[in-house]
Structure formats: C-alpha cells, structure tokens
Amino acid sequence: MKKNIKLLALIALGLAACEPEFDREVSDSGFYSAGDADFSNYVAVGNSLTAGYADNALYVQGQRNSYPNMMAEQFAHAGGGTFTQPLVDDNFGGLLLNGTQIADTRMILEFDADGNPSPVNLDETPTTEITNTLEGPFNNMGVPGAKIFHLAAEGYGNVAGVGSTANPYFVRFASSAGTSVIADAAAQNPTFFTLWIGNNDILAFATSGGVGEDQAGNINPATYGSNDITDPNVFASVYNSLLTALTANGAKGAVANIPDVTSIPYFTTVPYAPIPMDQATADQVNQGYAEYNQALSLFVFLGAIDQEEAQRRTINFQASTNNPAVIEDEDLTPLQNPLTGEDIPNLRQTTAEDLIVLTASSFIGTTVGGDPTKVNGVSVPLGDQWVLTPEEQELVANAQTQFNATIKGLADQYGLAFVDARAMLTQVAETGIPYDGGMLTSTYATGKAFSLDGVHPTAKGYAMIANAFIEAINQTYNSTIPIVNPGTYPDVFVK
Amino acid sequence: MIRKTYISAIVVLMTTFAYAGGYRVALQGQKQLGMGHTGVAVINSAEAVFFNPGGLSFMDKKVTLSAGVSPTFSHIHFQNSEYGWSTKSDNPVATPFNVYAAVKLNDWMSAGIGVYTPYGSGVEYPDNWEGSHLVNNIELSAIYIKPVVSFKITDKLSIGGGPILAIGSVNFNRNIDRSTTNASGERANVTIDDSGVVAWGYSLGLAFRPIEDLTLGFTYKSEMKMKAEDGKADFRNVPSTAPGVYDGVTFDATLPLPAELAVGASYTINEKWLVAFDYNRVYWDAYESLNVYFSNGTESHNPRNYKNSSVYRFGLQYMASERFTIRGGYYFDESPVQAGYFAPETPRNDSNNFTGGLTFQVSERFAIDAAFLFVHFDEVDASYDHYQENGQNVPFGGTYKNNAFIPSIGVSYGF
Numbered sequence: 088m089k090k091n092i093k094l095l096a097l098i099a100l101g102l103a104a105c106e107p108e109f110d111r112e113v114s115d116s117g118f119y120s121a122g123d124a125d126f127s128n129y130v131a132v133g134n135s136l137t138a139g140y141a142d143n144a145l146y147v148q149g150q151r152n153s154y155p156n157m158m159a160e161q162f163a164h165a166g167g168g169t170f171t172q173p174l175v176d177d178n179f180g181g182l183l184l185n186g187t188q189i190a191d192t193r194m195i196l197e198f199d200a201d202g203n204p205s206p207v208n209l210d211e212t213p214t215t216e217i218t219n220t221l222e223g224p225f226n227n228m229g230v231p232g233a234k235i236f237h238l239a240a241e242g243y244g245n246v247a248g249v250g251s252t253a254n255p256y257f258v259r260f261a262s263s264a265g266t267s268v269i270a271d272a273a274a275q276n277p278t279f280f281t282l283w284i285g286n287n288d289i290l291a292f293a294t295s296g297g298v299g300e301d302q303a304g305n306i307n308p309a310t311y312g313s314n315d316i317t318d319p320n321v322f323a324s325v326y327n328s329l330l331t332a333l334t335a336n337g338a339k340g341a342v343a344n345i346p347d348v349t350s351i352p353y354f355t356t357v358p359y360a361p362i363p364m365d366q367a368t369a370d371q372v373n374q375g376y377a378e379y380n381q382a383l384s385l386f387v388f389l390g391a392i393d394q395e396e397a398q399r400r401t402i403n404f405q406a407s408t409n410n411p412a413v414i415e416d417e418d419l420t421p422l423q424n425p426l427t428g429e430d431i432p433n434l435r436q437t438t439a440e441d442l443i444v445l446t447a448s449s450f451i452g453t454t455v456g457g458d459p460t461k462v463n464g465v466s467v468p469l470g471d472q473w474v475l476t477p478e479e480q481e482l483v484a485n486a487q488t489q490f491n492a493t494i495k496g497l498a499d500q501y502g503l504a505f506v507d508a509r510a511m512l513t514q515v516a517e518t519g520i521p522y523d524g525g526m527l528t529s530t531y532a533t534g535k536a537f538s539l540d541g542v543h544p545t546a547k548g549y550a551m552i553a554n555a556f557i558e559a560i561n562q563t564y565n566s567t568i569p570i571v572n573p574g575t576y577p578d579v580f581v582k
Numbered sequence: 583m584i585r586k587t588y589i590s591a592i593v594v595l596m597t598t599f600a601y602a603g604g605y606r607v608a609l610q611g612q613k614q615l616g617m618g619h620t621g622v623a624v625i626n627s628a629e630a631v632f633f634n635p636g637g638l639s640f641m642d643k644k645v646t647l648s649a650g651v652s653p654t655f656s657h658i659h660f661q662n663s664e665y666g667w668s669t670k671s672d673n674p675v676a677t678p679f680n681v682y683a684a685v686k687l688n689d690w691m692s693a694g695i696g697v698y699t700p701y702g703s704g705v706e707y708p709d710n711w712e713g714s715h716l717v718n719n720i721e722l723s724a725i726y727i728k729p730v731v732s733f734k735i736t737d738k739l740s741i742g743g744g745p746i747l748a749i750g751s752v753n754f755n756r757n758i759d760r761s762t763t764n765a766s767g768e769r770a771n772v773t774i775d776d777s778g779v780v781a782w783g784y785s786l787g788l789a790f791r792p793i794e795d796l797t798l799g800f801t802y803k804s805e806m807k808m809k810a811e812d813g814k815a816d817f818r819n820v821p822s823t824a825p826g827v828y829d830g831v832t833f834d835a836t837l838p839l840p841a842e843l844a845v846g847a848s849y850t851i852n853e854k855w856l857v858a859f860d861y862n863r864v865y866w867d868a869y870e871s872l873n874v875y876f877s878n879g880t881e882s883h884n885p886r887n888y889k890n891s892s893v894y895r896f897g898l899q900y901m902a903s904e905r906f907t908i909r910g911g912y913y914f915d916e917s918p919v920q921a922g923y924f925a926p927e928t929p930r931n932d933s934n935n936f937t938g939g940l941t942f943q944v945s946e947r948f949a950i951d952a953a954f955l956f957v958h959f960d961e962v963d964a965s966y967d968h969y970q971e972n973g974q975n976v977p978f979g980g981t982y983k984n985n986a987f988i989p990s991i992g993v994s995y996g997f
Contacts, residue, residue: 106657106670107983109961113661114668148767164666178766195765198822209765524760524971547761569666574976575712577761581821 113569119165122566124339126162129170130226130277131155132238132268132333133284135543136552137229138256139172142580143208143540144180144193145231145256152546152576155227155281157553161568162279172227173260181213182255184246188213189255194539196532197582204532206539207582218246221260228272230257234287234317235325236308238268273332280333280340281556283508285326285490288317289483293348294542296444296472297479301486316482319489326493330501341504341560343552344491346512348483352531353541354442354475355516359411361443361451362464366406372465376402376413382424382431392420400435404465411436412443412451412464417471418478434468442475445531445541504563506555520551524574527551535578546576606840606864607702608893608915609652609678612951612992616939617897618911619955620858622799622846624897625789627994628682631696631730634799634844635742636787638684638692638732643996649681650951650992658705658929660713662980667712674721676704680992690734692742697727701750701839705927710769713978714757716969717927718771724750724808724839728785743786748839750808751777754927759971764819772820774833774874776813781806781839795850805841805868810834815876832877838868846895853901860895866918885968886925888918897937909939909953922977924964929982931962939990949994957986 111118131137131153138145139153150156150172159170175182180193192209199205230237232254237243244261245253262271272280291314292299299314306321333340348354364372383397392400400419404410415433422431437443443451447464450473455461463469475483491509498505511520512529515536519526527548528534531541536548544552550573557568611629614621621633628646630637658671684694706719725748732742755773762770783806790798810833817828846860866888874882897911915933924931939953965979 105655105985105987107659107959107961107985109659109661109981109983112668113663113666118663119666148763151767161666524976525974569664572665574971575760577763580763580765582765 113164116166119569120565120567121165122561122564124560124564124566125278126165126167128168128226128275128278129155129159129162129280130272130275130333131158131229131281132272132329133229133282134233134287135229135231136286137227137281137283138231139227139229139549140231141538141540141543141545141549142180142193142195143191143538143543145175146178146180146193147174147176148178148577149180149193149546150174150227152549153227153229154549154553154556155229157550157571158281158556158568159226161553161557161571165566165568170226171224173221173223173225175215175259177211177214179209179211179213181211181215183213183216184249184255185218186216189217189249193580195580195582196539204581206532209582215259217249217255217258220258223260223262224271224275225260226275228268230254230268232256232287233268233284234291234308235284235322235329236317238284238329239325241265241267241270243267269329269332273335276336277333277338277340278336280338281342282329282333282340283343283506284329285322285345285494288322288490289345289486290348290542292316292479293475293483294353294444296470297475297482298472301482303486316486319486319493322490323493323497326497330497330503334501339503339564341506341556341563342494342498343506343508343556344494345487346509347487347516348475349442349480350512350516350529351542352529352534352537353445355529356445356531356541357443357448357451358409359437359439359441359443360409361448362404362410362412363408364404364406364410364465369404369406369410372404373402375466376434379432379434382422386422386431389425391422396420399438402434402436411438412469413466414441414464414469414474415471416474416476418476432468437474440477440480442480444473444475447473502563504556504559506552506559508552508555511551511555515548515551522547522551522573527573532579539579545578547573547578550576607654607678607700609654609955609988609990610680610698610700611648611682612650612652612939612953612990613648613909613941613994614897615652615955615990616909616911616937616951616953617858617899618860618895618913618935618937620846620848620860620895620897620911620913622801622844622860623789623797623848624846624856624858625797627996628684628694628696629680631682631684631694631728632680632698634787634789634801635694635730635732635744635785636740636801637789637797637799638694638730638742639686639690639734639740640789640791640797641684641686641692644686646684646994646996647682648951648992648994649679650990651677651679652953652955652988652990653677654986654988656704656957656986657984658707658926659983660926660929660980662712665712667980669707669711669713672706672708674704674706676702678702692732693730694732695727695729697725699723699725703928707926710757713926714769714771715760716756716925716966716978718755718757720752720754720927722750722752722754722837724748730785730787732787738791740789741787743784746783746785746803746806748781748783748806748808750779750781750837752779752810752813752835752837758817758820760976762821764821768819770820771818773816773818774810774813774835775816776810776833779808779810781808783839797848799844799846799848801844803842805865806839808837808839810836812877815874827878833874835872835874837872840868841865856899858895858897858899860893860897862893862895863890864893864918865890869918884925885923887920887923889920891916891918905943907941907943909937909941911937913937922965922967924962924979924982925966926978926982929964929984931959931964931982934958941994947995947997951992951994953990955986955988955990957984957988959984
C-alpha cells in the first residue's frame with residue numbers, strides 16, 4: 088500500500104510536469120536574432136531620460152520603466168545579459184544630502200473635493216541619501232541633469248562638489264570621487280551601448296525662460312553657468328570623445344538626436360494670452376500703463392525705436408478672457424528718459440510667438456505680498472524666467488540644429504543606429520502617435536506621453552522611445568528584437 | 583456508517599476543482615470516463631444517475647453505489663512573438679468528484695441521487711502577467727445535487743428525471759486595466775467573490791432497448807442561471823478621484839450553466855465487447871456576456887458570444903476476465919468560443935480527448951474503477967478583441983497551447 092502511494096505521488100508529479108510546448112517557443116534561443124550586434128553587455132549613457140526620470144523626480148518605478156531597462160528586457164530574448172540600474176531607495180523621489188533634502192519628491196495628480204485635478208509633490212520625506220554610495224558597475228549610466236561635457240568631467244561624482252561641479256545623482260553611484268561618467272561606462276567594456284545626450288545643453292536654457300547665456304564661441308565649459316547653451320564645437324568634440332571611448336572595444340550602439348523644446352508640454356501648456364479681465368479692471372490697468380505707452384511715441388519721434396517696436400511694446404488690456412501677459416524682455420531696445428536719464432522698463436505683452444513656461448501657470452495672476460493692485464503678469468511684469476521669447480527660441484533652435492547635425496554625422500561616421508527623436512516628438516506634438524489603447528499626445532497630463540513635469544515622458548512615452556531605438560537597431564544590425572507595448576505601461580499617477 | 587462518513591468527507595474536502603475550457607467539466611464517472619465519457623446508452627452502474635436517469639430502472643442490481651475523484655492537472659502556455667511575451671499558468675490541481683447511489687425499489691421503479699461537479703474552472707496566471715487586465719486568476723465551481731426517479735414503461739422503454747440543485751461559487755481576480763498602479767507601483771485590481779449561489783433546474787432521460795443487445799438513450803438537462811447577488815468586490819490599489827468610491831463595494835453578476843442535450847447508442851457485440859457512441863449538444867449561446875454590476879455604479883461588460891457546440895464520443899469496453907474490465911475511448915470536443923472572443927480565463931479551442939480505464943472486481947460486490955483522460959489542444963493563434971480602453975477595442979492575443987492530464991479513481995459497490 089505504501090508503495091502504491093509513492094507510485095501515485097510519482098505519477099502525479101509526472102503529470103504536473105507535462106506542460107505543453109509550442110513548436111517554436113519565443114523563449115528558445117534563436118527565435119529572435121541579435122543580427123550583427125552583441126547585446127551581452129549593454130551600457131546606456133545619457134541624462135535624466137536615460138535614467139528613467141519622470142514627474143520631476145527619480146523614483147524606483149520610473150527607473151524600472153526607463154527606456155534602457157525596457158530595451159534590456161527585450162535584448163534578453165537575443166543574448167542580452169543582466170542589466171543593473173542604480174535604483175534609488177523609494178518610490179517617493181527626492182534626495183537627501185547628509186539628511187537635508189536637496190531634491191523634491193515626485194509630482195502626482197491630486198483631486199480636490201470638487202473633483203478638480205492638480206499636480207502636487209507627493210507628501211512624503213525622501214529616503215535616498217546620496218552619501219550612501221552604491222556598489223557598481225551599473226549598466227544604466229543615465230545621470231539626471233547631465234550636459235554633454237558633464238559626462239566627460241572628472242569629479243562629477245564627488246560629493247564635495249554637489250552644488251557646483253558635481254551631480255548628486257552621480258555621487259550615488261560613481262566608482263570613485265575622481266571618476267567621470269564616461270570613464271565608468273567605458274570601464275564596463277560594453278558590447279553594446281546607447282547614447283542619448285545633449286538635451287540639457289539647450290533645455291536648461293529653455294526651461295529657465297532663457298535667463299542663461301548662449302556660450303557659442305566659448306570653448307571652456309568650466310566657465311558656463313548652469314542655464315547656458317553649450318558651444319557647438321565643445322558639443323562636437325565631446326560627443327566624438329564619448330563615442331571613441333564607448334566603441335574602443337568594437338562595441339556597436341545607437342544614438343538619438345535632440346527634440347525641439349517646442350514639442351514638450353512645459354512650453355505649450357500655458358497659453359500666451361492667459362489673463363481674463365472685465366472692462367473696469369482693464370481700464371484701471373491700462374491707466375497704470377498710460378504713461379509708458381505715451382513715452383513710446385516720444386521715443387519713436389526721437390528715433391530711438393521704430394513704429395513697429397512701439398506697437399509691440401504698447402500695453403493694452405481689454406474686456407476679454409484671454410489677454411496677453413505683461414513681460415520684461417531684455418531683447419527690446421534699452422531706453423532712458425532723456426530728461427532724467429532713468430531707465431525705461433523693457434515691457435511688452437506676450438504674443439503667439441512667446442512660450443510661457445509651465446510653472447508660470449501657478450504664478451500668473453497671483454499678487455505680490457497680497458496687494459490686489461500688484462498682480463503678476465498684469466500690473467507686475469513677468470521676469471525673464473517665465474517666458475521663452477522668439478529671440479531666445481532662435482538661440483535654442485540654432486544650437487539644436489548644430490548639435491543634431493553633429494549627432495547624425497558622427498552616427499554615420501561610426502556606423503551606429505540613429506534614432507530621430509526630434510521627428511518622433513514633433514509627431515507626438517502635432518498629430519499624436521497611436522498605440523493600441525489610444526493616442527499619445529503632448530497635451531499636459533491627459534496626453535499620456537509626458538509626465539507631470541511637462542518635460543520627461545511617462546512610462547508609456549518611454550516605451551515609445553524604446554521602440555524607436557529597437558526599430559533603429561533592428562534596421563542597422565539586422566537583428567529582430569521584439570518591441571514593447573506602450574499600452575501596458577503606466578502614464579500619469581493619481582494620488 | 584463508515585462509508586457515510588467517507589462520502590461526506592469527500593464532499594466537504596473537494597469543493598475546489600477545475601479545468602476544461604468553457605467551464606464544463608466532463609468527469610462524471612470513472613467507468614464512463616474510460617469509455618470517452620459516453621454513457622447515455624450504457625446502463626451498468628450508478629453512474630447512470632448522471633448519464634441517463636431514464637435508464638436506471640433497466641439496472642439488474644438492487645443497490646448500486648459509486649464514488650470517485652478526478653485530480654485534474656491542467657496547463658496553459660501563452661506566447662506573443664511581437665512583444666516577446668511568454669507565460670505559463672500555474673493552475674491549482676482541481677479535484678472534481680462524483681458520488682452516486684441508485685436503488686431498485688421494485689420491478690418498474692428505481693430511484694437515485696447524485697452529487698457531482700459538472701462545471702468549474704481553476705485558472706491561475708502569474709499576477710500582473712501580460713493578460714492580467716482580463717484575468718489573474720479565477721476559480722468557479724458548481725456542485726450539483728440531483729435526485730432522480732426512473733420508471734420502466736415497458737420491457738423496452740424506461741424514462742426518468744428529476745430536479746437539480748446547483749450550488750456555485752466564484753472567485754475572480756483581475757487588474758482593472760493594463761497599466762494603472764498606485765503611487766507605490768502596485769497594480770490596481772479587483773477580486774469578486776461569492777459563494778453559496780443557488781440555482782434550480784431539471785433533467786429528463788429516456789432509454790430504449792429495441793433488441794436485447796442494443797440500447798438507445800436520450801437526455802436533456804435544462805439551463806440554469808447562477809445569479810450572484812451582493813457578492814464581495816474587493817478593489818485594491820485603485821487611485822481615487824473621490825474618497826470612498828472603492829470601499830465596501832458589492833457586485834451582481836449572472837453566469838449561465840447551459841442546457842445540454844445528449845443522444846447515444848450502445849451495442850453489446852458479445853459477452854466480452856461493448857461499444858458506445860454519444861453525441862452531446864451544449865447550448866452555449868446562453869453565454870453572451872459576463873456583465874458585472876458594482877454597487878458603486880461602475881459596470882464591467884465582457885462579451886463572450888459563445889456558440890452552441892457539439893461533442894462526439896466513442897467508447898469501447900472489453901471484459902477480459904471476471905475480475906478485469908478494460909475500457910478505451912476518444913472524443914472530439916468542439917469549442918464554443920468564437921474567433922475574437924478567445925479570453926484567457928477559458929482559453930479553449932477544439933480538443934481531441936483520449937481515455938482509458940479499467941475496473942478491478944475485488945469481490946462480487948466491490949470494485950475499484952480507474953480511468954485516465956488526456957486532453958490535447960492544438961496550438962492556436964487567437965485573441966480576445968473586446969476589451970476596451972478609452973472607448974476602443976484593445977485586442978489581447980498570441981499563441982496558446984493547452985493540455986490536461988486527468989487520472990480518475992473511484993469505487994463501486996453493488997448487490
């Protein structure tokens with residue numbers, strides 16, 4: 088009898104093991120091909136986009152949904168190895184330096200009692216202490232905030248330099264205080280790499296409303312301010328040195344170019360004419376600008392400005408739901424009162440050509456010190472940091488054009504797969520990109536492509552980017568890596 | 583007395599069980615399972631309570647009892663080459679059971695009772711797998727209690743029937759969509775759970791013996807609707823646009839147990855050989871949609887659109903000796919699932935089924951019955967196209983390959 092029971096148990100085990108097999112299993116080696124590439128040691132180099140940054144923070148779930156991690160999971164079907172990431176300690180986002188918070192928690196959508204949503208910072212205390220350094224190496228070498236020259240900068244991970252020459256995100260996982268991002272990446276002897284860098288070299292200028300300088304002609308990045316535009320020659324030479332380092336052992340790879348800043352919701356959400364006003368208020372406000380407006384005709388008469396500029400500078404509010412805001416524009420002709428020598432303010436109202444930054448939405452219309460006559464964007468002009476003017480946009484576009492020419496040229500020269508991220512994000516902004524559950528657009532929050540910071544993609548958006556990389560790689564290296572399904576990744580998070 | 587205790591223990595213990603797509607589980611008797619689960623026209627044990635109550639009064643013995651259990655080892659393998667998905671189910675071992683008793687009251691009248699589990703499903707995928715918006719895991723079960731009475735009208739014709747009481751339970755978990763998580767990254771999901779759902783139906787049967795060696799049979803079982811009312815709906819990790827919406831939610835839902843028609847014939851070739859054929863028609867078109875109505879006002883509509891399906895059964899019995907009877911069988915089971923409605927909670931395509939069995943007569947009264955069923959599904963490319971997101975259909979599909987191994991063991995007693 089005992090024997091029989093044993094036999095029965097054995098049979099039961101046998102039956103449980105008889106699982107159905109497909110003629111061709113996707114998990115079989117050979118189902119997908121690596122083509123001419125070797126994905127066994129993939130290293131991703133870049134900035135916040137590569138790190139999986141979203142909702143204005145780096146948090147674990149965002150990192151797991153970084154496009155390099157999605158790609159590595161698909162590479163695993165064709166010989167890809169393990170892919171390690173310097174995961175932060177929580178899903179709150181935010182950083183601590185010696186216990187002091189130095190970066191905000193992630194943004195999340197909160198609904199008020201009336202069911203109206205608004206983005207807020209998650210009400211948690213960050214737990215990621217950057218001085219708790221991690222043991223690498225890490226396949227994901229994406230460092231939020233990094234510009235191109237930062238990747239080659241030694242000491243970028245030195246905790247002593249946080250706030251000036253170092254980056255708190257790199258401090259966490261740099262192999263030593265003196266190393267650089269590219270040195271740590273190259274030391275892993277990647278067989279395959281992706282490089283997506285350069286966004287911050289224009290974006291920092293743009294998101295700051297153009298408060299920085301265009302450093303074209305200055306080839307010493309050490310002298311750059313954090314919101315400056317990088318010199319195109321610096322860009323080209325560093326980009327070349329990065330590719331030289333990454334391809335030193337014959338690694339193949341993929342690079343992506345830099346999207347237009349105008350394709351992200353950070354610049355397209357707040358309308359140029361956001362101010363509602365009734366006739367009585369308009370009359371009152373216009374009264375306040377009457378003297379300034381009169382002075383403009385005087386300066387035309389004096390020949391200091393032409394009629395066109397006077398027109399542009401004239402402040403006029405109307406009874407309307409969409410009045411343009413009053414801004415200070417450094418690119419207007421500087422004027423002095425010929426009698427007193429006093430500076431005349433460089434004021435004008437916004438036009439359709441101006442891009443008001445997302446963060447202005449919670450600033451325009453607020454009062455200064457509770458004084459109802461001092462309304463930001465109306466009686467108090469918006470400062471430079473709130474608006475990217477056409478002149479500033481041109482500086483950005485010029486630099487971007489040159490950077491992108493460099494990226495494409497070097498991609499061809501090194502025989503790398505090339506992702507036209509610019510064209511893709513333009514399509515997102517203009518028509519949207521379809522996925523199996525709808526359309527990814529650049530509309531803030533509801534468009535599902537961009538996270539609540541208005542700059543970084545959602546996981547759905549990152550999935551779309553991963554697919555663009557995979558398709559470019561398959562085409563260049565004759566591989567057959569499967570794509571991911573954006574519909575299965577989250578987008579905007581609700582509290 | 584001892585036997586009684588045993589039987590009730592079996593009833594209590596084996597309330598979880600499963601298998602078979604659609605959710606019909608054709609495992610209602612060890613002797614008949616060995617013969618391809620034919621039996622509408624095979625009258626040789628208490629299993630006839632299930633197979634054809636009309637035939638009970640043709641039975642020679644005064645009292646017959648049989649009981650058995652069929653541990654079901656089922657597997658689902660899914661893959662999708664576009665995205666590189668590959669998932670295997672981890673289905674729990676299900677244990678459908680059957681207990682029958684029949685008594686010959688007099689020459690022209692017999693009575694019987696059966697307790698068995700003709701419907702059930704136990705499918706368990708890894709949590710948050712690629713199809714988790716359709717199902718993470720499901721456990722459906724229905725226990726039938728069926729008292730029957732049979733009358734011999736003439737020596738050639740016998741009829742029977744009786745009411746059926748079905749007691750059902752459901753536990754079904756799935757994610758609320760393909761991507762929503764809470765702030766910690768945990769997927770939003772809902773579990774609906776209800777048990778003790780009761781439905782009534784009836785069965786009718788007829789057996790006809792035009793000549794001594796030929797039996798013809800006919801049975802009909804009515805449709806029953808399992809209506810879950812105020813079942814528990816447990817929402818987890820759902821981000822809330824208003825407080826309290828997902829607290830203490832209940833649900834209503836209806837699952838049809840379809841009507842079934844069976845006709846069959848058996849022929850005694852000689853003292854040793856018996857051959858049987860059955861044809862089953864299952865009226866699955868009753869299963870149009872699985873609609874779940876939640877008390878918070880949300881509704882979940884899941885079109886199923888099943889079609890009526892047929893099963894063709896063939897069985898052979900060979901009495902090797904006084905002690906041993908050997909059986910074999912085959913049946914072809916048509917899937918009720920139509921193209922575009924292939925949902926992973928019941929991923930069923932047409933199946934070829936192979937059975938074998940034997941009876942060992944321990945004593946004149948007591949026998950051990952054993953049977954084995956292997957369910958083979960061909961590999962199939964299929965999808966479920968009626969899941970909606972933002973008002974548009976989002977197909978979920980790939981390649982499925984399933985199988986099931988079901989050993990079955992029972993005892994019978996008669997005098």
